[in-house]
Amino acid sequence: MSRATWIHASILGAFCLGFGIVLAVTDQQTNDDIKQRILEDKERSLSQVLPTAIHDNSPVTDTIILKDAKGEDVTVYRATKGGQVTGVAYTIVGTGYAGPIRLMLGVDAEGKILGVRVITHKETPGLGDKIQVDKGDWILRFNGLSFANTPLEKWKVKKDGGQFDQFSGATITPRGVVGAIREGLHFFDAQKSKMLEAG
Amino acid sequence: MATPYKTIIKDGLWENNGVIAMLLGMCPTMAVTTSATNGLGLGIATALVMAASSLLVALFRNTITQEVRIPVFILIIASMTTLVDLCMNAWMHEMYKVLGLFIPLIVSNCLPLARLEAFAAKEPVGRSFVDGLFMGIGFTLALVVIGAIRELIGNGTIFADAALLLGPAFHFMELRLLPADTGVLLAILPPGGFLVTGLVLVAKRMIDLAAGKEIRMAGAHSV
Amino acid sequence: MKLFPIKGGIHPEYRKELTSEKPIVALPIPSVLYLPVQQHMGAAASTVVKVGDQVLKGQMLARGQGVVSAPVHAPTSGTIVEIAERTAPHPSGLPMLTIVLEADGKDRWAELPAPIADPFTQTTQVIRARVGESGIVGLGGATFPSAVKLGLGDKNKLEILLLNGAECEPYLTCDDRVMREYADEVIDGARIMAHALGAPQVVIAIEDNKPQAAEAMRKAASAQPNVTIVGVPVQYPMGAERHLTQAVTGRETPARKLTADVGVVVHNVATARAIHHAVRFGRPLLSRVVTVSGHGIKEPKNIEVPLGTPINDLIGFCGGINGKIKRLVSGGPMMGQPIVDTAVPVVKGTSGVLALTGDEVNERPTQPCIRCGTCVSICPCGLVPVEMAALIRNERLEDAAAIGLQDCVSCGSCSYICPSYVPLVHYFNYAKGRLNALDRERRKSEQTKALVEARNARLERIAQAKRDAAARAKAQSQNSDVNKADA
Amino acid sequence: MLIAVGGLAAMGVTLGALLGVAARYLAVEADPLEAELQAMLPGSQCGQCGFVGCQQFAAALAEGHASPAACIPGGHATAEALAKRLGVSLDASDHVETGPTVAFVNEDLCIGCLRCFNECGTDAIVGAAKQVHTVIADVCHACGKCVKACPTEAIEMRPVLPTLATWHWDKPGAHSTH
Amino acid sequence: MRIAVDKSGPFTHAPTSVSRTMTLVLAALLPATLYDIWLFGWPAALMFLVTVLSCVGLEALCLYLSKRPVGPTLADGSAVLTGWLLAMSMPPWAPWWVCFVAAVFAICLAKHAFGGLGQNVFNPAMVGRIAVLVSFPLQMTTFVRPAPLGSAGSPGLIDSIGIIFGHSPMLDSLSAASALGYIKTELSRGIPVSQSILTAPDLTSLALGTHAGSFGETSAFLILLGGLFLIAKRVISWHIPVAVMGTLFLLGTVFSAINPDRFTPGTFQLLSGATILGAFFIATDYVTSPVSKSGQLVYGFGIGFLTWVIRTFAGYPEGMAFAVLLMNALTPIIDHHIRPRAFGRTRKGEPLPLNRGNK
Structure with a gap:
């Protein structure tokens, strides 16, 4: 190979090496911070369905994996206080108008809903997105409900004979959300013993 | 050869603006301008990357041979983008959560590469830095304007969530100008990006025409 | 007999009833006749008479030149008073060499070629020759x-x-x-x-x-x-x-x-x-039947007209112009040509003289094309007039040619039917003419190039010859020097 | 981490070498476009395009510094061919349609000096010393060099008027009346 | 006499004009419109007026701004037609501002930004409809049950002004889903089409409009008559309507036969979702459809196919408007590739071989 070829090769090689080192160093420097941030993110979102008052642990790290009715793995985050499980949170999926709606459901040890939040959805903006907490308080009406205080046949939207309002223009989205929560409570009932086993 | 600073700044902000004159970097423009805040965030990140890469390229411009310049430029842009990405993630996490998805897009934005080729590879360090910076600021301005219009029409707000990006001190920027749920949603959906960008282009041409300037037709390269 | 359908086409208002029941009448010989030397496709005929000549009816005035051409004959007897450039019966209004014949009113026949008694026993050549020499x-x-x-x-x-x-x-x-x-x-x-x-x-x-x-x-x-x-x-x-x-x-x-x-x-x-x-x-061909019609003509007629009769005389014979006319056309309203000057003569191709009123012409300002596609469905040649016109408007003539411009027969159906009154055929006529002009330019450019090369080669040869001569002269003089030294 | 950095550097060296080799073996010699464009020009070196000669004009065209419509003797046909080859659209405003012209010798002023005769690239001027010259209109390509060469201003460019054979309809809307 | 010559032939012209064409289309729409206004009462009449007047007003404004003659161009009737068709595609009680925004998109954006009549790539009325459908899904999917003028459920003029111009919320009890929307909703909760179609409006009801739906959907029968009138008057040809409806019917019938639980039958596809309005009046828009007959067949097939796909698989229950716009985008390509066969040439444009059809 000629001299010129070696020059090109060494220039590009040198730049690669140099920037490689720079990036490696930066990565080292930021790695811990980034991990910390991600943890904080998760904690913050979990805190919406598992109020900080009911636990003294970090639910993000206290997880168990259970199988749902369909046999799929579900990660359950557990809130404990003094070693007692006070609440659990897990992801539930409902079928919306435009695809799956993923929600995080928090339930206390008695099976009462602590909170529900939407994680992702593809519903029509302005119509189906009222299930988001920042677009309306519809999702908050589930707080405190359980199979104990609301009979099973009422866990439907009004149109289907249940007790939950649909919002104007959209029936399918609320129906999907209500259905998902109903299934989520069934899941809690079925796996209650495993969930509440002291970690 | 040295271009006056004034021309560099004017070019970056208006005459040769990356988005509304050269029609470069349309992909991030369309993707992030659903709100003014998003536009601002990506704009700032892009400006940082551009200023840093212009500086570096100008610094090494006599070392880099013609044959390998493109890979080196791309390497520099990619490295700067990764740097910004990492640093933002670590230390400006709220902003990162809003923009994280779009920051890697800076690599594929052809505006930085275009400026490296057209300017930084030929001009001295100081001027190149200013060019990169002001091209970036021009890009930011265009994104903010397009974002603001889309946000206003589509959602009735301007700079919503600015505090998430800039810190709690900037809550005052968050304006709601129309009642909730009355926006023309189309504006914040993808077609709205094209429509509003088109209208902004028209506006620039009309201003230029009114100022008696000759309209240059830009070749539309977009990535 | 079994017929076959043709594609497209239109059903314009025919208005043939104006003249269809009018028997052919002969026009009295006009006092002066104007006979352009080219009344046919092909090369112009060349005059064989000169000013002042007395000619007889049927006598050849101009002879056809080359294969595709036709002679011109005197429609009546009289005197050649002028051979000059005069306005041609052509939309350009440009002049053409025209033989002006002043009739003597006697209408005396020249000696005609002998009739071909039984043409069906004659060869093709004989008949063709007769038809050709008859113009x-x-x-x-x-x-x-x-x-x-x-x-x-x-x-x-x-x-x-x-x-x-x-x-x-x-x-x-x-x-x-x-x-x-x-x-x-x-x-x-x-x-x-x-x-x-x-x-x-x-x-x-x-x-x-x-x-x-x-x-x-x-x-x-x-x-x-x-x-x-x-x-x-x-x-x-x-x-x-x-x-x-x-x-x-x-x-x-x-x-x-x-x-x-x-x-x-x-x-x-x-x-x-x-x-x-x-x-x-x-x-020979001395006259033809012409329909003079249109609501702008007082008494529409079918007239047997000696060639060279000014259109003025024809209109006069039909009682003159009736009211305000919008267009004066030679031929039919669809494919005919506008008449620039009523002084121009009837020639071999003049099938009609139409004076059309505004109502008949129904001309309106052009509106934007709404792409209704009617021109496409009625085009008898299967072309897409709307697209060709759009290309021509943008001067993309080659592209228009690529989608069939030269297949267009200029029948006028598309212009006739267009609800936006776009002058489609006018666009095509323009483009065809322009393409021809460009073709001429291209040929000329090639010719120029060849000439430049030829000239450069010649100059180079001359220069080379000079150099050779100089070298020879030098060699010679050196030789002679040597010789001198030897001497 | 070290592996990543090392890998990146190694990739840089390899790609750099490859590019270097490619630059050597795939180098394009001269611009073939220029020669092609020059072949399309009349070659009379008249200079009306503003360049010294056809070769310089072709070079400028290839680099995009000249308008394809600048060649006057080439006329519209050449302009279109050049524009097509260059892949640019011929803006109507690029081309000042002056219409074709042809040189004409005013016989009263011509002194038969032969200067125009020597200038003419297409041998369109006939004449001999001390004889009045004439232009063969068909061969004249309107370069205008003879006009400049004439010491007595006996030559002028006259527009070529349409004849029955060359006339055609104007573009609709170009003129309100004919 | 010398005469100025400014124009080549022909020197006669058919007694046609753009405004005549537009007037015929409007005439064809009139019975259906009157029927619809009767069906949905005063609010519908106001909605119709607002939409049409907005379009005409905006057209005048755009013409004025672009310094073009306002009067003569307005007289071509194209703005009225756009407004009319737009109104036909709206829910009968759509609020005024939805209509106005739709008109802005239709006239200013879809039509004048492209250069005005004849220059637009996309069907203006459908651009207007899609823009508001995407932007205001609530208002655009709230349909009322028919309550003919004079009947108990029909609001008076004053109330109607409140409904269209005020903020009086529409009573939920009055609202109902369109037939296609109903089927889709039921399907999403697991009720098979074969079952829900029994409770959906039947074919007679669909044809006569005694069910909820957009303006142009609820008068299918009269729209069909109007369409046939246009074909008879040669304003439109049969190619596009037949291709659109034929494709839709065929796909519906075939797939319904394969799986009646998932797919609606062809007849239902034809009569619901303003198919007939779309096939005869929207898809046949001159400006945005191909000019050649064979191109029109391809275009119509594309609309039918896309409509069926969107209705069956996509998020919106009605798909005609989207399908029309998508095929509008393909019109230049269709026009480029599908031309009529030129006389004396093969489809590829080569001269015919000499002995074809000879001897």
């Missing part, structure tokens, strides 16, 4: 020298002589009247032509809106087993050569070929009559 051209309007067209049988095996009596242009009734009044002459001419062409069969196509003409022709042809009269549907442009061929025979003439290539030659009925006169009586 006969296609009288339907195309004015292609008929003798050339009669020679098509040499190369092609022809089956049908298709006599075009469709007369699909609105207003015009000259062919209609000729068929009604001179059916025998037309049939005889057609048979002579078929003989010359070697075509075994003659089909005479007449649009169904001329039943009397068809009847007259049928009667005249009753004794001729190889002559068939067919009625074709009333559909413009049925009279276009290729379309008529397709309607009657079902044969579609390939692009850039002639109908003769599919075994058919088309001639106009009036041409057949002219050939009958030339062959049977030796009379």
Whole structure:
């Protein structure tokens, strides 16, 4: 190979090496911070369905994996206080108008809903997105409900004979959300013993 | 050869603006301008990357041979983008959560590469830095304007969530100008990006025409 | 006889009733006749008379030049008073060499060539020569020298002589009247032509809106087993050569070929009559039947007009102009040409003189095209006029040519039907002319290049020759120096 | 981490070498476009395009510094061909349509000096010393060099008027009346 | 006499004009419109007026701004037609501002930004409809049950002004889903089409409009008559309507036969979702459809196919408007590739071989 070829090769090689080192160093420097941030993110979102008052642990790290009715793995985050499980949170999926709606459901040890939040959805903006907490308080009406205080046949939207309002223009989205929560409570009932086993 | 600073700044902000004159970097423009805040965030990140890469390229411009310049430029842009990405993630996490998805897009934005080729590879360090910076600021301005219009029409707000990006001190920027749920949603959906960008282009041409300037037709390269 | 459909076409308002019942009347010989030397497609004829010459009726004034050309004869006896450039019967209004003949009023015949007693025993060459020297051209309007067209049988095996009596242009009734009044002459001419062409069969196509003409022709042809009269549907442009061929025979003439290539030659009925006169009586083409019509004419008429008669005289003979006219047209309203000056003469191709009022023309300002596609569905040539016009508007002439501009026969159907009044045909005429001009430029550019190269080569040769001569001279002088030194 | 950095550097060296080799073996010699464009020009070196000669004009065209419409003797046909080859659209405003012209010798002023005769690239001028010269209109390509060469201003460029053979309809809307 | 010559032939012209064409289309729409106004009462009449007047007003404004003659161009009737068709595609009680925004998109954006009549790539009325459908899904999917003028459920003029111009919320009890929307909703909760179609409006009801739906959907029968009138008057040809409806019917019938639980039958596809309005009046828009007949067949097939796909698989229950816009985008390509066969040439444009059809 000629001299010129070696020059090109060494220039590009040198730049690669140099920037490689720079990036490696930066990565080292930021790695811990980034991990910390991600943890904080998760904690913050979990805190919406598992109020900080009911636990003294970090639910993000206290997880168990259970199988749902369909046999799929579900990660359950557990809130404990003094070693007692006070609440659990897990992801539930409902079928919306435009695809799956993923929600995080928090339930206390008695099976009462602590909170529900939407994680992702593809519903029509302005119509189906009222299930988001920042677009309306519809999702908050589930707080405190359980199979104990609301009979099973009422866990439907009004149109289907249940007790939950649909919002104007959209029936399918609320129906999907209500259905998902109903299934989520069934899941809690079925796996209650495993969930509440002291970690 | 040295271009006056004034021309560099004017070019970056208006005459040769990356988005509304050269029609470069349309992909991030369309993707992030659903709100003014998003536009601002990506704009700032892009400006940082551009200023840093212009500086570096100008610094090494006599070392880099013609044959390998493109890979080196791309390497520099990619490295700067990764740097910004990492640093933002670590230390400006709220902003990162809003923009994280779009920051890697800076690599594929052809505006930085275009400026490296057209300017930084030929001009001295100081001027190149200013060019990169002001091209970036021009890009930011265009994104903010397009974002603001889309946000206003589509959602009735301007700079919503600015505090998430800039810190709690900037809550005052968050304006709601129309009642909730009355926006023309189309504006914040993808077609709205094209429509509003088109209208902004028209506006620039009309201003230029009114100022008696000759309209240059830009070749539309977009990535 | 089984007919075949043709694609597209329109049904304009025909307004033939203005003149269809008016028998052909002869125009009195005008005092002065203007005879352009080119009244046909091809090369202009060259004058064989000079100013001051006394000429007799039927005497040749200008001789055809080359293969595709036709002579011009004196329509009456008189004196040549001028041979000069005068406004041609052409939309450009440009001048053309014109022989001006002052009639002496005596209308004395020159000595004519002997009649061909039995043309059916003569060779094609004899008939063609007679037709050629008689100055006969296609009288339907195309004015292609008929003798050339009669020679098509040499190369092609022809089956049908298709006599075009469709007369699909609105207003015009000259062919209609000729068929009604001179059916025998037309049939005889057609048979002579078929003989010359070697075509075994003659089909005479007449649009169904001329039943009397068809009847007259049928009667005249009753004794001729190889002559068939067919009625074709009333559909413009049925009279276009290729379309008529397709309607009657079902044969579609390939692009850039002639109908003769599919075994058919088309001639106009009036041409057949002219050939009958030339062959049977030796009379050259001196006059033709012209329809003078339109609501702007006081008394519309069909007139047998000596060639060279100024259009002014024709209008005067019809009582003059009636009220305000919008357009003055030579030929039919669809494919005719505007008349620039009423002083221009009737020539061999003038089938009509129309003075049209605003109502008849129905001209309106052009509106934006709404892409309704009507022009596409009615185009008898299967073209996309809307797209061609758009390309031409943007000066993309080559692209317009690529999608069929040169296949356009300028029938005018698209312009006629356009609800936005876009002058489509005008665009095509412009583009065709411009493309021709560009072609000339291109040829000239090539010629220039060749000339420049030739000149450079010549200069180089001269320079080389000079250098050689100088070298030789130097060598010689050196030699002589050496010689001197030796000496 | 070290592996990643090392890998990146190694990739840089390899790709750099490859590019270097490619630059050597795939180098394009001269611009073939220029030669092609020059071949399309009349070659009369008249200089009306503003360049010294046809070769310089072709070079400028290839680099995009000249308008394809600048060649006057080439006319519209050449302009279109050049524009097509260059892949640019011929803006109507690029081309000042002056119409074709042809040189004409005023016989009263011509002194038969032969200067124009020597200038003419296409041998369109005929004449001999001390004889009045004439232009063969068909061969004249309107370069205008003879006009400049004439010491007595006996030559002028006259527009070529349309004839019955060359006339065609104007573009609709180009003029309100004819 | 010398005469100025400014124009080549022909020197006669058919008694046609753009405004005549537009008037015929409007006439064809009139019976259906009157029927619809009767069916949905005063609010519908106001909605119709607002939409049409907005379009005409905005057209005038755009013409004025672009310094073009306002009067003569307005007289071509194209703005009225756009407004009319737009109104036909709206829910009968759509609020005024939805209509106005739709008109802005239709006239200013879809039509004038492209250069005005004849220059637009996309069907203006459908651009207007899609823009508001995407932007205001609530208002655009709230349909009322028919309550003919004079009947108990029909609001008076004053109330109607409140409904269209005020903020009086529409009573939920009055609202109902369109037929296609109903089927889709039921399907999403697991009720098979074969079952829900029994409770959906039947074919007679669909044809006569005695069910909820957009303006142009609820008068299918009269729209069909109007369409046939246009074909008879040669304003439109049969190619596009037949291709659109034929494709839709065929796909519906075939797939319904394969799986009646998932797919609605062809007849239902034809009569619901303003198919007939779309096929005869929307898809046949001159400006945005191909000019050649064979191109029109391809275009119509594309609309039918896309409509079926969108209705069956996509998020919106009605798909005609989207399908029309998508095929509008393909019109230039269709026009480029599908031309009529030129006389004497093959489809590829080569001259015909000599002995074809000869002997």
